[in-house]
Amino acid sequence: MDRLDELENQSIYIIREAYYHYRNLALLWSVGKDSTTLVWLCRKAFLGKIPIPALHIDTGYKFPEMYKFRDEYGKKWGLKVVVARNEEAIAAGMGPTKKLECCNALKTEGLKKAIAQHHFSALLLGIRRDEHGIRAKERYFSPRNQEFKWNYQDQPPELWDQYKSQAEEGTHIRVHPLLHWTEKDIWYYIRRENIPITDLYFAKNGKRYRSIGCVPCCSPVNSDADTIDKIIEELESTNTSERAGRAQDKEDTYTMQKLRALGYM
Amino acid sequence: MxxxxxxxxxxxxxxxxxxxxxxxxxxxxxxxxxxxxxxxxxxxxxxxxxxxxxxxxxxxxxxxxxxxxxxxxxxxxxxxxxxxxxxxxxxxxxxxxxxxxxxxxxxxxxxxxxxxxxxxxxxxxxxxxxxxxxxxxxxxxxxxxxxxxxxxxxxxxxxxxxxxxxxxxxxxxxxxxxxxxxxxxxxxxxxxxxxxxxxxxxxxxxxxxxxxxxxxxxxxxxxxxxxxxxxxxxxxxxxxxxxxxxxxxxxxxxxxxxIKKEVMLSRYLVELGWTKCAEKVQHPLSIEPGQSKAYCMIPGRIYVNLKGREPGGIVELADYQRTREQLRDDLLALRDPDGSAAVVKKVMMREELYWGEGKQPTALPPEDVGQAAGAFGKGPDLVAIPHDGYDLKLGLAGTDVFVKTELEGxxxxxxxxxxxxxxxxxxxxxxxxxxxxxxxxxxxxxxxxxx
Incomplete structure (x- = not known):
């Protein structure tokens, strides 16, 4: 069994565990490469027909290519796509000019409302440990309290593949079947399985997106990688983080502190 | 070897x-x-x-x-x-x-x-x-x-x-x-x-x-x-x-x-009514766009809140040059309260300092400057160049225009x-x-x- 088979097996095991434990399970599908890989794995786990809804949090600011992809493959793969939008916040004028508030209102609050409305007790998410420092602390089964807070200092250990899957009243569990994958693993797997993904990942005019989300908050990276092979080749040599185009906020905080100390702020 | x-x-x-x-x-x-x-x-x-x-x-x-x-x-x-x-x-x-x-x-x-x-x-x-x-x-x-x-x-x-x-x-x-x-x-x-x-x-x-x-x-x-x-x-x-x-x-x-003094230029623009602070100032651009004709970035970079260019712009393109000239006069009028020395030596318009093409600055119609795109379009509408000793800063949320901190040079x-x-x-x-x-x-x- 090669590495990709091992990764796949582990993920499918977690997906099935989650389905066994939670009556109201949903799959969070942002339409990015990771969550689309997760959809692919769910299709395998459930032998072609996914019995749980695919929840898409729509901020209204996603790339048009993402909406097109969602509609096309939602249909093609027979997914029960649930689109959730925080209409209230959108109507109140929330938008990317107020960046941090915008993410909170349209993504976090949007998700909160969808969970409440559909009574989801658990969600499958396509996050990976290597994406960001803080995600390295995640567990496969990760509880969130009523305020949506994650207490990373108080998590059950997950030794020998034993997972704590029970959640307290009012909380929900986030399940991360791709936690052990790396960005490169995802690309190798997409290549092997021939998984469809949006064109945004492929270079056009010397730029491509390595990570996608809302248009105003994603920046393309310089790249000529217009095929999966070239993307893999590029990832072998790059040292820039995957979310460099998105994780700007955290980097900005560092920069701001530095510039403040030097009197530039 | x-x-x-x-x-x-x-x-x-x-x-x-x-x-x-x-x-x-x-x-x-x-x-x-x-x-x-x-x-x-x-x-x-x-x-x-x-x-x-x-x-x-x-x-x-x-x-x-x-x-x-x-x-x-x-x-x-x-x-x-x-x-x-x-x-x-x-x-x-x-x-x-x-x-x-x-x-x-x-x-x-x-x-x-x-x-x-x-x-x-x-x-x-x-x-x-x-x-x-x-x-x-x-x-x-x-x-x-x-x-x-x-x-x-x-x-x-x-x-x-x-x-x-x-x-x-x-x-x-x-x-x-x-x-x-x-x-x-x-x-x-x-x-x-x-x-x-x-x-x-x-x-x-x-x-x-x-x-x-x-x-x-x-x-x-x-x-x-x-x-x-x-x-x-x-x-x-x-x-x-x-x-x-x-x-x-x-x-x-x-x-x-x-450094003789650090000069909080944003504060100066607020005092003159060019900039209106947002209710809660979180960063140097926490302004009320509907009531700000201009704002400032460090050091001495002044931007006109131009309609059509800025999301909440209120200055009409036809008033762009007049606004820049008024801003220039106000900046040149800034004086150190101790001894009344001038703070700003020179104020340059963007097109006097920078150029997007060619090898040197060229005279451009102000409307073209205001509406320019690309790297040139990103530049400040005016740049205030201080006399030595007056370090131009921001200070939008502060109370004083002139301050002294740990910075010495x-x-x-x-x-x-x-x-x-x-x-x-x-x-x-x-x-x-x-x-x-x-x-x-x-x-x-x-x-x-x-x-």
Whole structure:
């Protein structure tokens, strides 16, 4: 069994565990490469027909290519796509000019409302440990309290593949079947399985997106990688983080502190 | 066999030519003195606004900000009142390492401002002081492992300088020593075509101890000169390593002078009614767009809140020039309350300082300036150039226009220095011209759009 088979097996095991434990399970599908890989794995786990809804949090600011992809493959793969939008916040004028508030209102609050409305007790998410420092602390089964807070200092250990899957009243569990994958693993797997993904990942005019989300908050990276092979080749040599185009906020905080100390702020 | 580069650059941030002459004259930099005797020392102009990221972006591209798009350490994110922090991703041009790489040259760069995130080059690029962490700062990635192993620091701790200046000195020494160690390590790796190491600590020590030196502080004045002696020791070892015939440039990106006062220009614009603060000021652009005709970025960069360009713009394009002229008059009218000296020496319109095409500023209709796109369009509508001693800051949320903080030195425009050995340079020199001279010395075609 090669590495990709091992990764796949582990993920499918977690997906099935989650389905066994939670009556109201949903799959969070942002339409990015990771969550689309997760959809692919769910299709395998459930032998072609996914019995749980695919929840898409729509901020209204996603790339048009993402909406097109969602509609096309939602249909093609027979997914029960649930689109959730925080209409209230959108109507109140929330938008990317107020960046941090915008993410909170349209993504976090949007998700909160969808969970409440559909009574989801658990969600499958396509996050990976290597994406960001803080995600390295995640567990496969990760509880969130009523305020949506994650207490990373108080998590059950997950030794020998034993997972704590029970959640307290009012909380929900986030399940991360791709936690052990790396960005490169995802690309190798997409290549092997021939998984469809949006064109945004492929270079056009010397730029491509390595990570996608809302248009105003994603920046393309310089790249000529217009095929999966070239993307893999590029990832072998790059040292820039995957979310460099998105994780700007955290980097900005560092920069701001530095510039403040030097009197530039 | 000892490898020697085809051309070596050692840059020392923020050293004015007057200080350099003093250091050489009083025997603190004997190695540099020896080099100056064998080569040439000239005065060099920096850029406007005179901050390191703009100066180094202009150096590494050989272009003015109207072409490369970097106007300061912070900028407004186009189409919003959000901040962005310009880095190499915002640099709208190839840098010197890329130009040389494309010509097949082996290149090395370490610690130069605005080189993070490092672009892919034919060699090694290590980001400057705003790189968030070592593991993200290098191209190729594995270089970070070596740097980690020698306890290399991307930068000294500026926050420490505000708390404990003695601790800052220790930190500066350590940062410099590790950089010098890394420099020789990489020099010894191969025969580089172009090798550039940058020292940032001089800017820091000037910012935080300049006043102490003027006051002849018994502890900090000797410590200040000792730091420059340490740099000179590095230069000595470098000269020994290179021998007498490697083309060499040692230079600074801007000068320094004593701060009389820090001037909170945003506050001044608020007091005059040009800017209205948001209810909660979180950052320098926390303004009420519907009631702000103009706003300010550091240092001395003024933007008209222009309708059609800014998301909440209120100044009509037809009023753009009149608004700029009124702003200019108001800025020139700013006086130091102690003695009523003028604070602002000159106010330049964007098109008087920058150009997006060609080789020099051109007269443009104001409407074209207001509506311009690209790197030129990103520039400030006006730039206030202060008299020496008045350091233009922001201070939107503050109460006072004039303040004094731990900072003791500020940047100056026209007194950077350049020591050049076997690299022909113009007598009338500014930092934007250096890239061209390097390319010519290495017999690489100079891209047509360089200034």
């Amino acid at each position: 000892q490898y020697r580069p085809k051309l070596m650059v050692l840059s020392i941030d923020g050293v004015p030519i007057e200080l350099l002459r003093q250091l050489v004259g009083q025997g603190d930099m004997p190695n540099l003195q020896r080099l100056i005797q064998q080569s040439t020392l000239r005065q060099m102009r920096s850029v406007q606004p005179t901050v390191s990221c703009v100066a180094w972006a202009s150096y590494m591209t050989g272009k003015n900000p109207g072409k490369h798009g970097i106007y300061g350490f912070i900028d407004r994110k186009p189409g919003s009142y959000d901040l962005e922090f310009p880095n190499a991703n915002h640099l709208q041009s190839a840098n010197i390492w890329e130009i040389l790489s494309a010509a097949g040259k082996r290149v090395f760069g370490m610690n130069v401002c605005t080189s993070y995130p490092p672009r892919a080059v034919n060699g090694i690029l290590i980001g400057g002081f705003l790189s968030p962490s070592l593991d993200k700062a290098t191209y190729p990635g594995e270089v970070a492992e070596y740097l980690q192993s020698i306890d290399y620091r991307l930068d000294s701790d500026a926050a420490l300088a505000r708390r404990d200046k003695k601790a800052m000195l220790y930190d500066l020494d350590h940062t410099l020593d590790a950089r010098m160690e890394a420099m020789f390590h990489f020099l010894e790796q191969e025969s580089w075509d172009f090798f550039h190491t940058h020292i940032m600590g001089s800017d820091r020590i000037n910012h935080f101890l300049w006043g102490k030196v003027q006051e002849h502080d018994s502890y900090f004045m000797p410590a200040f000169f000792r730091y420059y002696r340490r740099i000179d020791e590095g230069i000595g070892k470098l000269l020994e390593y290179l021998g007498d015939d490697v083309p060499l440039l040692i230079f600074s990106d801007h000068g320094f002078c004593n 500020m940047h100056t425009y026209d007194n950077a220095f350049m020591v050049a050995r076997d690299v022909p340079l113009s007598e009338n020199l500014d930092i934007t011209m250096v890239a061209k001279a390097i390319l010519q010395r290495l017999e690489v075609d100079v891209p047509a759009d360089l200034d």
